[in-house]
Amino acid sequence: xxxxxxxxxxxxxxxxxxxxxxxxxxxxxxxxWAVLVCTSRFWFNYRHVANTLSVYRSVKRLGIPxxxxxxxxxxxxxxxxxxxxxATVFSHRNMELNVYGDDVEVDYRGYEVTVxxxxxxLTGRLPPSTPRSKRLLSDDRSxxxxxxxxxxxxxxxxxxxxxxxxNVELADAFEQMWQKRRYxxxxxxxxxxQGASMYERFYSPNIMALASSQVGEDSLSxxxxxxxxxxxxxxxxxxxxxxxxxxxxxxxxxxxxLFKVCPKSQCVSTPGHRTDLFLRDPGSVLITDFFGSVRxxxxxxxxxxxxxxxxxxxxxxxxxxxxxxxxxxPKQKDWHPPDGFILGLWTLILLVFFKxxxxxxxxxxx
Amino acid sequence: TFYIEPLKINKLGVRASDTFVLTPTPQPKDDFQEELVxxxxxxxxxxxxxxxxxxxxxxxxxxxxVSHYRLFPKSLGQVISKFSVxxxxxxxxQGYWRTMQWGQPFLPSPPGAELWVWFQDSVTDVDxxxxxxxxxxxxxxxxxxxxxDSTNTVQPSASFKPLGIVNETDHRFLRYATLPREIVCTENxxxxxxxxxxxxxxxxxxxxxxxxxxxxxxxxxTVHIRxxxxxxxxxxxxxxxxxxxxxxFDLHTSGQGKREWSLFKMFSRTLTEACPLASSSKIYxxxxxxxxxxxxxxxxxxxxxSQAVVLGDRRTFSxxxxxxxxxxxxxxSLNLLIRWKSTEGECSMLRxxxxxxxxxxxxxxxxxxxxxxxxxxxxxxSFPVLLLDSVPxxxxxxxxxxxxxxxxxxxxxxxxxxxxxxxxxxxxxxxxLVQLPPHSVTEVxxxxxxxxxxxxxxxxxxxxxxxxxxxxxxxLVPSSVAMDTNITxxxxxxxxxxxxxxxxxYFVRVYTEPLLVxxxxxxxxxxxxxxxxxxxxxxxxxxxxxxxxxxxxQIEEPNPRLAKKIANFIRxxxxxxxxx
Numbered sequence: 009x010x011x012x013x014x015x016x017x018x019x020x021x022x023x024x025x026x027x028x029x030x031x032x033x034x035x036x037x038x039x040x041w042a043v044l045v046c047t048s049r050f051w052f053n054y055r056h057v058a059n060t061l062s063v064y065r066s067v068k069r070l071g072i073p074x075x076x077x078x079x080x081x082x083x084x085x086x087x088x089x090x091x092x093x094x095a096t097v098f099s100h101r102n103m104e105l106n107v108y109g110d111d112v113e114v115d116y117r118g119y120e121v122t123v124x125x126x127x128x129x130l131t132g133r134l135p136p137s138t139p140r141s142k143r144l145l146s147d148d149r150s151x152x153x154x155x156x157x158x159x160x161x162x163x164x165x166x167x168x169x170x171x172x173x174x175n176v177e178l179a180d181a182f183e184q185m186w187q188k189r190r191y192x193x194x195x196x197x198x199x200x201x202q203g204a205s206m207y208e209r210f211y212s213p214n215i216m217a218l219a220s221s222q223v224g225e226d227s228l229s230x231x232x233x234x235x236x237x238x239x240x241x242x243x244x245x246x247x248x249x250x251x252x253x254x255x256x257x258x259x260x261x262x263x264x265x266l267f268k269v270c271p272k273s274q275c276v277s278t279p280g281h282r283t284d285l286f287l288r289d290p291g292s293v294l295i296t297d298f299f300g301s302v303r304x305x306x307x308x309x310x311x312x313x314x315x316x317x318x319x320x321x322x323x324x325x326x327x328x329x330x331x332x333x334x335x336x337x338p339k340q341k342d343w344h345p346p347d348g349f350i351l352g353l354w355t356l357i358l359l360v361f362f363k364x365x366x367x368x369x370x371x372x373x374x
Numbered sequence: 375t376f377y378i379e380p381l382k383i384n385k386l387g388v389r390a391s392d393t394f395v396l397t398p399t400p401q402p403k404d405d406f407q408e409e410l411v412x413x414x415x416x417x418x419x420x421x422x423x424x425x426x427x428x429x430x431x432x433x434x435x436x437x438x439x440v441s442h443y444r445l446f447p448k449s450l451g452q453v454i455s456k457f458s459v460x461x462x463x464x465x466x467x468q469g470y471w472r473t474m475q476w477g478q479p480f481l482p483s484p485p486g487a488e489l490w491v492w493f494q495d496s497v498t499d500v501d502x503x504x505x506x507x508x509x510x511x512x513x514x515x516x517x518x519x520x521x522x523d524s525t526n527t528v529q530p531s532a533s534f535k536p537l538g539i540v541n542e543t544d545h546r547f548l549r550y551a552t553l554p555r556e557i558v559c560t561e562n563x564x565x566x567x568x569x570x571x572x573x574x575x576x577x578x579x580x581x582x583x584x585x586x587x588x589x590x591x592x593x594x595x596t597v598h599i600r601x602x603x604x605x606x607x608x609x610x611x612x613x614x615x616x617x618x619x620x621x622x623f624d625l626h627t628s629g630q631g632k633r634e635w636s637l638f639k640m641f642s643r644t645l646t647e648a649c650p651l652a653s654s655s656k657i658y659x660x661x662x663x664x665x666x667x668x669x670x671x672x673x674x675x676x677x678x679x680s681q682a683v684v685l686g687d688r689r690t691f692s693x694x695x696x697x698x699x700x701x702x703x704x705x706x707s708l709n710l711l712i713r714w715k716s717t718e719g720e721c722s723m724l725r726x727x728x729x730x731x732x733x734x735x736x737x738x739x740x741x742x743x744x745x746x747x748x749x750x751x752x753x754x755x756s757f758p759v760l761l762l763d764s765v766p767x768x769x770x771x772x773x774x775x776x777x778x779x780x781x782x783x784x785x786x787x788x789x790x791x792x793x794x795x796x797x798x799x800x801x802x803x804x805x806x807l808v809q810l811p812p813h814s815v816t817e818v819x820x821x822x823x824x825x826x827x828x829x830x831x832x833x834x835x836x837x838x839x840x841x842x843x844x845x846x847x848x849x850l851v852p853s854s855v856a857m858d859t860n861i862t863x864x865x866x867x868x869x870x871x872x873x874x875x876x877x878x879x880y881f882v883r884v885y886t887e888p889l890l891v892x893x894x895x896x897x898x899x900x901x902x903x904x905x906x907x908x909x910x911x912x913x914x915x916x917x918x919x920x921x922x923x924x925x926x927x928q929i930e931e932p933n934p935r936l937a938k939k940i941a942n943f944i945r946x947x948x949x950x951x952x953x954x
Contacts, residue, residue: 049834087468087559087588095560095588110584113516114561119833120518137506139513168834170898312442322539322608324873327881328850330758333532333807334788 037151037192040301041144042067042077045126047158047167049083054097054238055229057085059157059199059245061107062099066252067153071301078129078144080116082158082168092235099241099249101233115142123173130154131184148189153197153298157245160200162223163208179209186212193286195298199244201226204280216286216293218266220244221277228276243275257300263290403612404430404445406571406652408578411691411868412635413660414670414712416723417475418625419591420635424578424618425867426570431604431612435494445651446615447569449514450599454613457507460547461492461538462599464511468558469592469622470887473729478685480868481618483594484844484885487517487556492536493547504549516561522551525767526843528803531791533762533848537873538600539611552764554841554888558593560584566595569617570649577649577696578657581641582619592622598871616871633714644709648696657710658691658866665690670714674703684869686853686880687724691866725751727851728759728810732844732886739824739894742769746818746845746886750810752852757879758788759849761818763804765842767795768825768893771802775821778806781814797825810849824893832895842889850879 044067046060064079086097086108097108116125128134129144146152158165164172185191196217198206203219210217220227220242229239230246241249247270255261267281267290283290294300326332406428413421430446434455443451453459465483489508497503504527512519531545563584567574574582587593598616623629623640637644648655658680664670678693694701694708702708729749736742748759765771773792778785789807793800810816856877858865872881897903934942942952 084557084559087557093585093589095584108560110560111564112561113564115513115516117516117561118518118557119521135509137509139510141513141516170834322541322603322611324538324603324875325535325540325543326875327535327537327872328758328760328848329535330788330807330850333760336532336789 037297038149039146040072040076040151040153040298041146042072042153042155043080043129043144044077044153044155045080045121045157047082047121047156047165049168051083051085051088051090052238053083053158054085054236055241056157057081057083058097058099058107058241060155061097061112062241062245062249063155063197063252064112065107065109066249066255067299070252070255070296070299071257072299073301074113075141076301077113078116078142079112079114080121080126080129081114082118082121084117090237098233098236099246101231101240103233103235113141119168121168123167123171123177126167126173127177127181130181130190132188132190144190146190149192150190151193151195151298152191153195155197155199156206157199157242160198160202160206162202163205165198165200165206175206175209178206179211182210182215183212186214193288193293193297197248199227199242203227204282207282210282210285213285214287215282216263216290217282219280220270220275222280225277244270244277244279247274252295252299255295255299257296259294259296261295263293263295266295404428404432406445406649407654407867408649408652409654409656409658409867410578410581411480411658411660411866412710412712414635414663415476415622418629418633419476419622420629420640420712421476421479421620421622422640423480423620423868424582426579426617427867428571428615429602429612430615431610434613435496445571446613450569450597450615453507453510453514454599457503457510458494458497459491459507459599460494460540460601461536462489462597463491463537464489464515465594465596466515466517466556466558466562467592467594468588469590469594471592471885473726473884476622477723478726478882479620480684481594481596481620481871482883482885483596483620484552484554484846485888486552486554486841486843487519487558488550488552489519489522490534490548490550492540493549495544495547497547500547500549508551515565517556519553519556521553524799526553526764526801527551528764528793528801530762530803530805532789532805532807533760533846536600537598537871538602538614539608540601550764552843554843558595559588563587563595566597566617566619569597569615571651572649576647577652577655578645579649580645581637581643583642586628586640586642587619587621589628590621591624591627592620594618594620616867634712636711637709644707645696646702646707652697655696656866657694657696658868659694659710659712660689661692662687662689668715670712673711673713674708676701680866682866682869683853683855683857684866685882686727686851686855686857688855727752728847728849728882728884730845730847730884730886732889734889734891735819736821739892741821741823742891743819743821744769744771744842744889748808748810748816748818748847750812750814750816752812754812755852756809756811757849757851758807758809759847761804761806761808762846762848763802765795765802765804765822766840767797767799767801768827768840769802769822769842769891770795770825771804772821772823773804776804776818777820778808778816778818780811780816785809785811785816824891826894829896829898832898836893836895836898839890839892842891844885844888847884847886849882849884851882853878853880 044060044064046056048056060081064077067077085091086095093103095108096106099105099107132144134143156165160166163175166172182194192214194215196207196215199220202221202223202225204222207217207219228243230241230243232239251269270279272278408426411423415421428445432440434440434451435458439455440451465488467483467485470485471479471482491504491507493500493503508519508522528550529545529548530550534548534550535543563582567579567582570579572579574580596618600614601611602614604610604612625631625633628640629635659672661672672692676692676694678695680691680693682689682691729751731747733745734742735745746761750756778787785808787806787808791805793803795802808816857874857880859874859877874880938953945952
């Protein structure tokens with residue numbers, strides 16, 4: 009009888025623990041971050057920059073501020089000299105929607121978008137002089153959205169036509185992030201050819217991944233614009249943008265709706281997703297958990313303490329003091345000890361001298 | 375003004391024995407002025423220059439950090455105090471300024487990004503401070519300034535004297551770097567606009583829309599920070615932050631070929647109010663070439679006229695004061711319109727006195743020659759110019775081939791400072807003081823050899839070429855009009871940037887074009903091609919031999935056709951010999 013009661017209490021305790029564990033994971037995040045990367049260079053890859061900028065635009069519209077977005081664009085399309093409408097990047101034909109806008113902050117641009125910089129941003133191992141806008145300062149309660157686009161293949165993604173990142177490296181980077189508690193939940197979206205191969209190797213918990221095509225399939229572009237002369241967007245991101253345009257910060261759509269974006273009839277390729285590493289049920293995850301933002305506002309009633317402020321005459325310098333310049337003395341150069349080459353040369357000369365003339369001269373030197 | 379100290383209120387409420395303390399101490403004064411200068415150019419284009427200046431009487435270098443910022447942006451104030459910066463000049467430019475067609479700009483800038491900084495005397499490790507400063511600025515302006523390192527930084531010994539107040543100039547504290555490849559786009563304009571007190575919400579900054587500004591022949595945005603005199607006696611200094619934006623709109627791409635310019639046509643906006651935080655907000659239109667309104671007419675008309683000596687010439691300007699409500703008229707918006715009356719009868723433009731060009735001569739991918747050509751267009755006066763050349767290490771200059779010729783004869787510079795490059799560490803630095811004879815062309819030539827880089831040092835697009843930064847030519851050009859040496863008088867901002875020491879000449883800085891040089895580029899697809907070819911040869915050659923040697927032949931009965939199969943089956947049943 010007593011044993012039964014003890015058993016019952018024990019079972020209740022276990023259930024309570026499980027409930028609290030479940031509660032811990034469903035209690036949510038406190039801040040949102042986004043890392044949006046376009047990895048392609050050259051004018052004919054306009055569509056990749058347009059893809060990234062359209063996700064940037066949606067994410068900003070839904071509330072994530074610029075300070076929480078790390079935007080990496082490998083080439084400049086807006087002010088490219090081939091662009092017939094400078095300072096614009098369009099996503100729809102006939103120049104309907106300018107995704108570049110007037111208020112854009114690109115953190116990594118041009119040659120700075122490399123595999124090394126991308127992995128350093130993810131893992132947080134940046135040199136100390138890196139400014140805040142270039143860092144991913146996430147903590148263990150951050151939900152991070154990572155979006156990659158470019159040219160890829162089975163198990164790799166090409167960066168700027170000169171290097172690649174493999175799916176193993178990416179999985180290891182996410183594991184580093186998990187072990188350093190740099191994310192609460194991570195949503196990984198990739199729009200490249202054979203994109204599903206990039207999330208095959210993930211093994212860290214709390215990652216949900218979406219890709220625009222399966223292994224062996226190519227992701228196709230959507231529509232060209234005859235005035236600009238290039239394809240403007242990729243199909244998957246085009247329909248993703250259309251889906252996100254209907255989302256507002258208070259919207260209750262969940263991830264199952266996101267999985268339905270761009271079926272095979274529209275996309276020609278089969279979009280894939282992976283949710284086995286994710287602890288919550290995708291139906292209970294809101295779109296705004298990753299694309300929108302939770303912001304903490306602190307109101308203070310304290311008054312700032314203002315400090316008080318405090319003779320000789322000054323004057324401006326002569327911009328071109330010709331006489332001074334002509335009579336400028338040569339700078340005293342700092343004395344440097346002779347470097348290896350000079351030392352080696354003198355050692356050789358001394359050795360040759362003593363070899364030819366014998367060691368007896370040594371005592372005259374020392 | 376009196377300054378009231380805040381009460382120390384604890385959690386329980388106001389203390390009974392509290393009194394207000396009135397201290398007659400002046401608050402740090404800060405002042406913000408904005409102005410726009412519009413100058414129609416002779417080629418039909420139009421040149422607009424915005425200047426925003428914030429003056430602040432404070433001391434960034436003292437022990438208690440400055441904590442209350444009003445008009446001065448906090449991000450720049452923190453940069454100044456953290457890195458002990460005395461002067462900071464940064465510019466982002468897209469396009470090249472065509473001096474012969476457009477005249478001299480109010481503030482010159484080279485294509486790409488340029489940064490030069492004077493540090494305070496108290497800095498012990500200037501190189502470390504420079505490295506950190508470039509990283510911080512790259513975050514503030516969203517530019518790749520972190521690519522500035524020792525391979526493109528130089529320490530000029532005579533150019534780039536401080537533009538602000540200083541006790542002595544030791545060039546050890548000066549650093550200069552330029553990134554000719556840097557692209558300027560909206561992401562650089564956005565943080566620049568956020569530094570202004572009114573942002574882009576009020577005042578002249580509402581005109582700064584990126585879609586129109588980047589669709590131009592020339593765009594340049596700069597930030598200049600320096601200490602200046604407050605008054606004539608110059609007993610106190612204050613910090614000055616100048617943000618300038620120069621843009622030249624082309625007649626055909628922005629003007630649709632019609633010689634008629636208005637604020638709406640240029641910027642797709644009109645003005646409705648001045649910035650409320652500005653003490654002065656003015657628009658100046660250059661009407662010197664149009665004294666009796668015979669070439670173009672200006673509407674709405676304004677009674678205010680002002681004269682200023684700028685770039686050695688006395689110019690007349692029509693002034694619109696945006697702080698007066700009457701400027702905006704009954705429609706509450708100001709859209710300036712400049713309409714040209716007829717297409718002929720233009721007086722010729724004053725030729726700029728100093729002009730420079732630069733190009734690479736030679737053929738092949740091994741050697742070449744850099745030519746810098748300087749034109750002195752003054753009919754009878756000669757003047758000295760200081761030429762600064764910073765060439766990257768991968769173009770190995772042969773200084774023994776350096777020649778300076780004017781009018782065909784050798785012209786020896788009176789001062790040469792040359793610092794040779796060190797591979798992968800330091801660029802070449804060449805500074806020369808050359809006297810340009812009147813009405814002459816001076817040519818400076820030097821031969822170079824191209825280096826072969828390591829394959830990891832090539833950019834992802836190496837066939838584009840490698841850039842060599844612009845040469846900088848600093849000169850004191852004789853002025854036809856007496857310049858004003860008192861810099862603290864009420865002068866328009868655009869005419870009071872460079873300090874003037876004497877009345878007969880004015881200081882000017884000219885930038886040449888950057889050079890684009892092709893380096894010998896290896897074939898990056900070579901390993902792939904070699905592997906393909908080798909594998910094909912191996913497969914065809916060795917494979918055939920292997921097959922011949924190891925293949926054995928066996929005789930096999932062919933599979934009979936269906937009809938024969940059935941026939942044989944029936945024959946077997948009958949016991950009759952089978953078909954072959």
